[in-house]
Each structure stands twice: as C-alpha cells, then as structure tokens.
Amino acid sequence: MGLGVLEDKHLSHVPGTALLTDVVGSGNCHRHGELNTSALRHGTGRDSDVLLVPQPSDSPNDPLNWSLLKKDLMLFFICIDTAVVGAWGPMITPGFVEMTSQFGISYNKLNGDLGYGILMIGLSCFVTNSMAVVWGRRPIFLLGNLLLFISSIGGFYAHSFNSLLGFRLIGCIGMSPFEVLVTTTIADIYFVHQRGVRLAAWGLCLSIGVGGGTIISGYIIQNLGWNWTYGICAIIFGIWIIVLFLFCPETAYRRDDSLNTDLGTGQENVNQITGRENLKKAEGGSAGTEDIVEVEIEAIDRATTNNTWSEKKHSYWHDLKIFHGRVSDDPFWKVLARPFMMLIFPQVLFSFFAYGLTTSWLVVVGSVLAQLFTAPPYNFTVSGVGLVSIASLIGALIGAFVSGPIADWIIKMMSRRNGGIYEPEFRLVLIVITFVLGGMSFFGFGWSLQEQDPWIAPVIFYGLQYFSVGFMTIAVYGYLTDCHRDKAPEAFAAINLRNIYSFGMNYFISDWISSQGPKEVFCIIGGIHVFICLCAIPMYIYGKRCRSWTSRVKIFEKVMRA
Template sequence: MHTQHDAKPDAILVEDIRLGQDDMKSQSSLGGPQLFQNDAVVLIPTPSPDPKDPLNLATWQKYSIIVIVGVYSAFAVLGTSGLGAVYPYVMAMYPPEEATRATDLLTYPTLFMGIGNLFSMPLSVAVGRRPIFLASLVLLLASSIWCATAKSLTSHIAGRNIFSLAAGQSEALAPLIIEEIHFLHERSAKISWFVGVQTVGTAVMFIATTAMVPTLGLKWWYGVIAIVTGVTLIAAFFLLVETRFDRPVDADGGLVHLQFDQQGNVDPKGDETLLYQVTTRQNHVLQPEVFGPRTWSHDLRIFHFKPDWNSTLTFYKETIYCLLIPNVFWLLLLNGTYLGLYVYQASSFAQVLMAPPHLFTSMQLGYVQLVQVVDCMILIPVLGYGADFLVKTMSRWRQGVFLPEYRLIPLAFPAACAIISAVLYGRGAQHPENWPWMTIVGPYHLGYFAFIGCNVVSIAYCVDSFPRKAGPLLLVICAGRGFISFGLSYTTVPAIATLGYDGAMNIIAIVGGVLAIFLVPAFITGAFFRRLFTNRFFGGE
C-alpha cells in the first residue's frame, strides 16, 4: 500500500540524506524543525518505510477516517445538545412537578462529556485509539436505544448521561486520530474538514429534529441517532485503523536516524547510520519485505498493543504539567470564553426570535441553525488551508524553519469575530423592537465561528508545540472547556435576568478582548516555555 502526498499522487520514494552536524545545529539554533529543504516541504513527522505506519495510509482511507470521525462527532453533539431545539415538546412529556428536574436533560450532558474524556484519553494511550473509539460507538448505540425506550424521566436522564460519556470522545480523541494520520503542514486543513463534517451533520440534523420530534416523537429521534451510529460503527470497524504508532523522537523534527545495510534497506543491525528525511518532492518507497505488509487481518484487529496501564498514571501527570504551561492555559481560557459566548447565544436565541416582534416558528429556527454550514464554508478555506499556507509562507521567510507560534497568527480573526458577535447580539436581544432579526442570527453564527476557529487554531498549535504530548494537551483544551460549559449552563438565565442581554454580552466581549491581547506575548514567549517544559518536565523529548 502506498501513501499519497502533495506533489506525487502515485507513490512516494525514500531518499537517504546525509546531513552534517553543522546543518543540524543550524536548525536547532533557529528554534524549530526544518519545514523546507531545497524548496520542498519536509514531511513531519517523518513517515516510516513500514507500510503499517498510519502516515502511509492511502489518501482515500485518510478521508474516510475524517468522514467517519466527523459523522460520529456530529451525532454525538446532536444527541447531547439537540434537545434544546425542541425542549417545549420534551417538557410536555413529563408532569409539571418534574419540570425543574427535566432541565438536567440539557445541563448534565456537557459535564459527562468532560468526564468521558478524563477516562477515555488515558485508556487510548494504554490500549490504543481503535478499541476506545469502537467501544465509544458501541456505548453510543446502546445508550441511544436506552433513551428511546426510557419509561421515566430518571431513566431518560441516566441514559443521556451514559450517552454523553460516549460522546465525549468527539472532543479530544477524534482530533487526536486526525492529527496522527497527517503531516504538520496539512493539519489545520484536515482538522477543519473534520470540524466541517461535524458542523454540517449537526446543522442538517438540527432542522430535522424540529420537524421530526413534534410529528414522530422523541423515540424516533433517538432511533435515527441509533441507526446512524450503527452504520458508523460498521464503517469504523472496517476502515478506521489503529493510528497510534511508535516512531523515533527525532521524527518530530523531520530527521530520523536509521540503520541501513549495504543494499540501502532499513536494517536495525545494519552497518551504516544515516539521517533519513522525506519531502513532498521525493518518492517514498515502502519496505514490506522488511516490516511486513499492511493486511486486512492486521487492520481489523481490535488490539495492537499490550496494555500499558502505568501509562495512564503518566498521562494524568503530564496533563497537569500541560495545564501549567502558560500559553496552553491561556488557550484554555480563550476557548472557554468563546464557548461561553456560544452557550449564552445558543441558550437564548430561540426565545428571542420566537417572541414579538420576530415571531419565528420552530421550523424557521431549524433553518437558522442550518446556516452554520456557512461557518464551515469560511472555516475550511480561511482557518484550514489559509493557516497551513501561512505556516509554509512564514517558514520560507525564516530559512525554511517552522515555529508553532505561526499557528497563533490566524487567531486574531476569530477573536475579532467574537467581540463583534457579543456586542451586536447583546443589543439585538435586549432591544428587539429596535433591531432586525439578522442582529440575532448573524452574530449567533459569527460567535459559533469564533469558537470553532479558536478550537482549530488551539489544537494545531498545541500539537505542533509538543507532538509527544498531544493526548494530554487535547484533554486540557477540549475536556477543560466541557467543564467550563457545564458551569456556564447554570449561569445563563440568572446572568441575563440580572444584567440583561447587553450587559452579559458586554462582559464576554471585554473578557474575550483582553484575552485576545495576550496573543502577542504568547507569540513572543512560546519558544521559551516550550524549551522550559520540554527539558524540565517532559524529559527533553
């Protein structure tokens, strides 16, 4: 099986590059790996000649994995947050005295998504990504059937909490899988495609929810989720391979020390040590005769590694270290603030638009949600391909050397969108008689774009900064904001009642603006904190 990269769609050949120590020191002194070599993009991490390396997957299979993970995430998000669109119908299912407790159907899922990440991410390190992802799909399927057949509110709440445990992997494990099958220079674009599939799927099903629940009932809504989850489980079993791969540490810098025999084949017992590098202008020849071929029996195995339970404790320790990295903690706060903006707007836009003078119907609210597709049309080219183009351009300007801080520059765009969104939405919601309905709909989608844009930038930056700690970093950013969301869900109504829409939105705009200013010191200090934590806490990896 051959992989496909930017310049050569047929196959990619291995070239052995002898680089002197002076070249290595030059790269190190510039502060980052060499992304360009002779005007060609260096593939980072360096792909192995082993056909079973997930970086060597065919392009069609990589996109299949993006679609599978994206569809799973879309219906996971739909199941946890979609009830808000039809909440009056849900309330009507239960006696009036249970109305207060019925709000647990909306508030607890975000908490349990965060808890799910706390357990699943360390387990994915101990046993592999594939078994945890498949187990999540099985649990998602079983819990959706549970919710569809629940006879009481208590059972319904319990089923949704279990559903949310399984849905949590859409936040951290899903982008980790996408990151592990792609190279540094293409990560923003591929993460954007994943977010795009997720967003489009959720938006389309949101409008379907507003039509389905009033006519067919909540049972069939969960039934559709179960059916799609079952199909996704089958597709994942056959196409989503294990993406964890143990590769040399120096592969993260684009150069790998390998032993070769006299015929030029990779051989651990070979007499000659060479620095091995692959670029988009070189062909990469796989060596199944040395490492063994990638076969269906290999891909379909559930477990590929002997469980390493001690690694779970190491994972939690490294998660704490990652939380202490100033730039990572800043990104967590930024993600939490933009998520807070989206939570406040998502929790209130329906009641604002359905009340006079706008008088929207439930179906019209569904169409409003469908406009999130436009967010993806902006996200993928601007913060996906645009960010990767910016990274390559700035690396060329700096003698071909890549710095993770290049990833932070596009963050200015969603930051500006968040501030504009908060200010306009607050005024349109507080004084609907003076502002058109677009003052609600436009800022609502602008706020969502700010959140997902910040998410894409944060994931790419953190993974590029500490490639060996991608799991703990994603847990901090993705699961951390889930806990923030849970806290915000309880403060939405009281804050609006006390401060008004404009007061609550002004506070978020100010906090978001102040945090955005830290983009400049984060860009300047990123290399310092990266070296500090790599050498002092992460063993120099």
C-alpha cells in the same frame, strides 16, 4: 528573532521547531542554504520544497506512509461520525419548552440538569483519552459509538426525565472520544503542512452537527416527538459501528525517535554523531544553526538506512483486529494524571482559555435559543427555533472552507520567510480573524436582541460566531498539536476541562438573561472573548521560550515522563 518569535538561548533544538521548507538556491530545490537535504523526504507538486514533518519511517505499516486516499477516506468516515455526535448533544434543545410542560419542571432546571451531560463529557475525556494512549485509538472510537448506540435506544424509550437523564449521561461518555481523539488521529497520520485543512474539515463537521442538527431535529420534534431524535440517531450509530470497524484501522504507531524532527527527540543519536561539535564547544566554539540542522539530517538518514524492516505489510484482515496490544509502555494511572499536570504548561493553559472559553460560548448560546426566540417579539415555533441554526451552519461552512487552506498557506509562507524554519506560533496568526469578527458577533448578538431588531439581525450575528470561532479552533488545536504531538491526547484532554465551565454556565445563563437582559450578558461575554484573543500576542512572542522552558525545567520533564 523569527518573524517576531523570540529565540531561545538555552536549547539548540526547541521541541516544536522544525525545518519545514528548503531555501531554494544553486538550482537545487532540495537544499537548505549550503546543506543538502536530499536525504530527507519532501512533499510533492507545489509542496516539493516542503520537508515532511515528522519524517516517515521505511515501514509499510507506518500510518504516515499510507496513501492520501486511505487517510482521507478514514478521516471522512470519522468526520461524518463526529457530525452526528455533535448533533446528538443539542438536538433536543428546540423542544425544551415542550419538554418543560411534559415533565413539569422549569426551563432553567431542564437546561441545568441536562447540562450534567457536559460535565460527564469533561470528566470521561480523561479516562477515554488515557485508554486511547495506552491501548490505541481504534477500540475507543468503537466503544464510544457503542455507548452512543445503547444510550440512543434508551433515550427513544425514555418516558420520564430521570430515565432520559440517565441514558444521556451514558451517551456523553461515548461522546468524549470525539472531543480529543479526532485531532490526535489527524496528528498520527498527517504531516504538519497537511493538518490545517483536515482540522478545518473536522471542525466543519462538528459545527454542522452542533448547529445544523437542530434544524432537522426541530421538524422531527414538531412532527414525531423528541423521542424520535434518539431513535434516528440509534439507527445511524448502529450503522457507523460497522463502518468504523471496516474502514478505520489503528493509527498509533511507534517510530524511531530521530524521525520526530518536530519533537527534538532522538537527541542521543544526534549526540553520537556530533562528537566533533562537542569537541568544538569544549574548545570555546559553538555549533551554529546550520551545524545543528546538518547533524539532525545525518541522524535521520542513519535511522532510515540502518533499520532493515523485517515486518511485512499487514493484511486487511489483520487491521480489522479491534485490539493490537499496548501502544504505550506508560502505566495507565500516570497517563490518567498527566492532563491535569499539563495545565501548568503555559502553552496548554493558554489553549485551555483560548479554545475552551471561546467554544463554550457556542454551547451556552445554543442552549438558550428556544428561550430567546420563542418569546416576543419573535414568537418562533419549535421548528422555527431549529431553523435559526441555518445561520450557524452557513457560518461554519464558509469558515471551514476559508480557514483550513489559509492555515496551511500561512505556515508555509511564514516558514519560507523564516529561512525554512517552522515555529508552531505561526498558527496563532489566525486568531486575528477571531479577535475582530468574534468580538463583533457577541456584541452584536446581545445588542440586537435587547433592541428587538428584526430576527435577521441576531441570526446573522449568531452565524458570525460560528464563522469566527472556527479560526480559533484550527489555530489552537494546530498549535497544541505541533507543540506536544507526542502528548497530544493528554494536552487535548486538559483543554477539554472547559466542559466543566460550560456545565456551570448552563446552570445560570437562563436566569442571568432573564434578570439582566441579553445586551449586558453578551457584552460581558464579548469583552472576555476580546481579552482572550489579545493574550495570543504575548503567547506568539514568548511561545518558543515557553516551549524551551517546559522541556528543560525538571518539574515539566517529570510531567512529560510521568
């Protein structure tokens, strides 16, 4: 048992489990027990004992071999884009009360009908994700920005509710790549021990957009009108199409299976080397853990030394091509169906409930801020409702700066204590923070509103929601990435079915609060949140066995190979 994670009794290498750190001994930092791991590539500086997972190839065009500056600059541009995309959805919510008068419809109908955009994001995720798996990430990012640019222009000139709704739906299709592909891109270009901070950066920018965007939009709506929120976004998306075209190359890359030390692929290469181990097993013996690690090291060494890379480093002008051909041989329709089938995987199903339902609460709460704070005793103006989001912005900022480094530190610390072996379940430890603070935030938010406490009380609890949920986001996305890195886009598309739940909640949350009161509503939400967090305990304990089960049972194999 590795730090509470139950060992599997069926596979020698469970996908997701990887040798991450050396066990220092005999004055040689590149050793794992008695095994020499010098053939494998390691990190640098204080991470010099950390093995790079996955192992990069020798190709100069492998994104894992890009300089850290190039990777971080690319992620920076994508994260800024993500912030604007995050703001684009809820930016008109401070003006909902004003818009109900303009269009002559009820608050609940306005909120519910615009909620069709959330449904559109959830459904279009499957299409844009499948396109990215087959044809690459770069063209889909550019397509998403183009659709958002077109819809923002349409939203600026829309003067009826139906035309606004139509352009919103087009824009929501453009938003869908940013629900899935940013985390997939992080998995494409960063190693396991580097992903926590980058996932936190993405989560921070998304939260800044969702929460902080309404701060600015409140003033825009009050002084210029809600149409101008779309006009300003159209300018930004127009500029960012050019930025992504110039600075964000394709990240999908095919490398030798033996280098994917976290996936358990390349087993054929290992088997060729381990003829002696098979003979040993036939004679009644068994290969120990160190034997398995040793032959995997040898397989990786052969993969890197036997391949003579004939390809030259691509020029900058080559990288500017929008389309680089197919990056997967799988038929499009099979990739399209795979996310639905992956919901039967225990780790994907857990992630769907843990991440999906928890983050859906944030969408739901944001959609009713105007209803809650424009009414007595608070009587906020439109810009005042927008300023409530300062709390979510602060919570997201602090959460990102704390959660990212903690996430990477935890997996390295736990791997060292586990004899150098990394288990994806180590990511789930972060959910402890979400369990405690998240529960407090939902209970406190509803209770303080019901008791009509001073505005600062519910606002603080609102900020605490964003702080705590950030830990859940990093834990779940990191866990799912490490469990199914080769199928990460499909897995992320599966858990983003949560948008359908958000859509349904939008339809009745306003009336539910009006009839039952905020205390009862948010205490129920808080109770569900606590239960979901507690489900992480059995997932942590049995997660490795679940990964083994889904990699060797035929029905799961068919899904992965579909």
